[in-house]
Amino acid sequence: MSPRTKITILSVFLLLLGLPAIYVALTWQVAAPFTFRYLERGEPQKSLFTPSGSSPSTPLVPIFLEAQNTSSRPVHLGGVELRARSGGPRQLVYTMWGGPPIPPQGTARVQVLVDPATAQRVTREDFEVSYRAFSKTKEKTKDIFYKLKSMAPSLLHRDADPFTSAKDEFVTPLIIDPAHQE
Secondary structure, X not given: OOHHXXXXXXXXXXXXXXXXXXXXXXXXXXXXXXXXXXXXXXXXXXXXXXOOXXXXXXXXXXXXXXXXXXXXXXXXXXXXXXXXXXOOOEOOOOEOOOOOOEOOOOEEEEEEEEOHXXXXXXXXXXXXXXXXXXXXXXHHHHHHHHHHHHHOOHHHOOOOOOOXXXXXXXXEEEEOOHHHOO
């Protein structure tokens, strides 16, 4: 085989190998993909989870938010925390979201459970939403990684999560329509 043919075959091989790598590199991270808008407050309910500073017997109030994906790609929404912008304690108890990725420019209804005192303050004070977001590429890679990890011998398991990164955590102000403000 001539050297020219070898170089051509190698070039085509590297190109075919490089295209998926470039795709993954370009779609791995998303930059602050969500905005959150207050929708309504639900009725108090008992829960297994308790916010910081509350007793386990305190009923929790669901706060419904609309999460809008402002990016041009589908994005998975992770944990959501609702907290006062004044730097108060985090008020997250549990986020009712574990669904499919939110499509580009799409919306999803998210429920956050908070203590009754915080539920009263949400429409009167400035709150912010802290959340985690993952690109579809990263989420698929995580799924494959954890399936392979579950099949591997226990000697190969490590406690560290290679997919946890501060780059996946974002903070945005909670948008409250004038009709909801008290």
